[in-house]
Amino acid sequence: VEQGSPKLDNLLHPSSIAIIGASADPTSKGYDYLKGIMEFDFGGELYPVNPKGGEILGLKAYPSVKDIPGTIDYVISCIPAQPTIELIEDCAIKGAKVLQLFAAGFSETGEEEGRKLEEELVQKAQKRGIRVIGPNCIGVHYPKGGLAFARAKFSKRSGPVGCLVQSGGHAWTLVSNGSLRGISFSKVISFGNACDLNESDFLECLANDPETEVITAYVEGIKNGPRFINAAKKAAQAKPVIMFKGGRTEAGRRATVSHTGALAGQDLIWDALFHQARVIRVYSLDELIDTVLPFIYFPEIKSPNVGIVGAGGGASVQAADECESKGLLVPPLPPELRHRLKEFTPLVGSSLGNPVDTVEIWNPQHFIRTLELVATWDGIDLLIAHAVIEIAAQWQGQSVLDGIIDALLTTAKGLSKPMAVVLQSFGTPRGLNMLYSIQKRFVQAGIPVYPTVARAANAMSKFIEYHNRSKDD
């Protein structure tokens, strides 16, 4: 039995939070949750609960929920499965609206005992009108609202991307990796077993959330297919929805928290349903992050013509192949443009094609001028600038590479077409560290960075395909 869909606003703006199992032991989960929320400047009352009482991180700790003065809106439980259930009555007495459960050992075990425990949990919570997030989840990352994953030291920066994510590990990876790639989040909601609040609830909530401009999702089991698809359809009418469904093969399905009887063959049906709902489907967390980037950084693009500048030789051939095989087009430069490039570069012949093979023009002024000229050509809709770190640094020299990066950062915003940057490294420590710091500068300038042309092209292609479907398709 599903309870009605709640307003996310009510649930995620508590005036008070109790943390059950809070502890002064810095290796404990209770410490981490308390510390995380304090570091995110939660504005309401914060009540550590620990049988020993005393003081934790400067706050008075209460031996039990009952001992807390006043009401509690939101309860974060870090204690094991069984005792959690005994909490519910006390939470209800204190007026709790939400119970967020870290504990595993419920239905995700696939065993009778866990299933029964979860049933009992849901029944008791429903009876007392408490909504449950989890169990088997790491909770909510909501920097603006002061909610944090345990142990996270993530950026407090708030942004346009919302996420509902069934796996705690994926939630963690998404925020960590996404931040490095330039994504800031409105809310990331990890919901584990979805025993009460489920993927449809969170999808509806994010669809209506004014702080969320792009919805992303990682889902494994889906409790109510028709409701979910309906929610997805509505959400996708309001904003882009990018979805990664885990368990698309027989073995993947067995590994999910849901363990439903659904067959892997049904994946084709999900494909069709996602397409109908105008949901952008991705197949890994990396691809999800890749695909978000144009949605937050680029204007609408409807044509798939890309101009590629950089790299050289086989890397340029591979770049062209990867773009076209992902559905983009890499049109040859027209004679007048080739002529203009020839005026100031030593480029000849196919180096003046598209990709513009810049092995010969690793010179900041020439590189930028080339990029600007290609950008002004109306035959292309977007740009990819492409460098292999170690080759550029070793063949052209560190100072030339630095000069090009500086020049790119200065001119990028003035280019007449949106640009993505592809930075590749051989994987040497020097290359990786350079890549990290160069990527950081581009990300701070609002320019998406990809590790391969194939991944950039894939994301751009999905972005352009999205804009070519009308909302009523």
Next chain:
Amino acid sequence: VEQGSPKLDNLLHPSSIAIIGASADPTSKGYDYLKGIMEFDFGGELYPVNPKGGEILGLKAYPSVKDIPGTIDYVISCIPAQPTIELIEDCAIKGAKVLQLFAAGFSETGEEEGRKLEEELVQKAQKRGIRVIGPNCIGVHYPKGGLAFARAKFSKRSGPVGCLVQSGGHAWTLVSNGSLRGISFSKVISFGNACDLNESDFLECLANDPETEVITAYVEGIKNGPRFINAAKKAAQAKPVIMFKGGRTEAGRRATVSHTGALAGQDLIWDALFHQARVIRVYSLDELIDTVLPFIYFPEIKSPNVGIVGAGGGASVQAADECESKGLLVPPLPPELRHRLKEFTPLVGSSLGNPVDTVEIWNPQHFIRTLELVATWDGIDLLIAHAVIEIAAQWQGQSVLDGIIDALLTTAKGLSKPMAVVLQSFGTPRGLNMLYSIQKRFVQAGIPVYPTVARAANAMSKFIEYHNRSKDD
């Protein structure tokens, strides 16, 4: 007109090398070639040629080729295109067998001038019986024979992998990146425009080369299709041939050095021809490196059943999905094995499936015991051990992660099934540096490491498919 196929042995074992354009200026190509070959301990006579004469890197420099005493077997030219042609007569007089040309500006420009220059080069060289490698190439990496790419500081270690590679950038990337991944090379031959010695020559040579056990190739244009396919067929009967063909799309083809009139649509024909020839086709340099690894580290595997141990949660679901969608199978563990795992781990339910979700058992003894038990099960043919660096380090603790890596390295060789390791990082500097040093330890122990399960699964799948085709298929 093609000259006959030479014996690689004769060409690549010169007793003397002249370097045209050798220089004491460390930013010049001539310096780099000379230095590279000296560092690779070339055992024969080395003659720097520079109009100024004098001494370069401790060696007497000769104003011209004619001034060199005695004969020259192998000439490396680092001077521009036009004057190179004027060299040929002098080289011939000195008995040169091979002329290796770094210079670009020939037919790869796609312009009349370059085409004519290349024609002239070939005619003159043929007339005097000199074989040409290039132009527009970085030459040969042959650590055992003392031949080196310009400016390379690559490992001197010799190994079983041979490569013919049309792009200098890709040649460089392959040796650099491949070395980090644990690949050592017999010979890597960069051949650029292939004006004389071409892809078919080098393929035939590597097929007959006793130092080469696995052949890899990056080719763009193919001069003589039937001869090449015939060479590929013969080579693949002798040893595995892994081939990456650039220019599979219209735009990719335009970017190649060949600029033939071939249509991108012909890519399907190449697909069929490669399949017939039992050539393993790959689509990027990363995929080429990935695919080499099982061929050099693993025994023959004919069944695609994989046991996955590590990671946890969504990452395990994704791992299972990625394996099965690449054609591997991830069979569920049988009850007796689950029972034995339960005896010493807190794992329950689906965590005991396959993947074995080890979030609960990040403990070196338990992890290794789990891996050993899964390895002994005859339902699987290979293992994947899987960790997300930052999650492991932050959730389980650095010392636990270190302990597991140590234990893995100790036990890996004793496992009854071959194992690949997947190490993922969020991309934080700490994660990347840890990943680099952990990867290094595995590579030194002869265990292949991949950055994603999808890439590991793809390589394994191609490896297994190869072993399921008889040589006469």
